[in-house]
């Protein structure tokens with residue numbers, strides 16, 4: 169979420185600053201990359217049930233920690249957000 173905001177990615181707002189209260193950082197992880205990201209925590213998974221247009225590959229970007237081994241992972245923003 170912080171990296172997306174720094175890059176002015178449309179649709180990633182991060183209104184709560186990453187405390188999992190706003191859901192304005194919802195993204196989709198490319199299916200081929202989902203295993204690299206790993207599964208959401210139970211709390212994140214429960215919250216994702218409340219986002220519009222949730223999918224199997226939905227994640228909250230504020231819960232994804234940027235690491236070197238994630239280089240090249242592709243994310244997309246739900247159309248209604250962007």
Ligand code: FES
Nearest residue numbers: 182186188191230
């Ligand atoms: S920034 Fe608010 S839930 Fe992710």
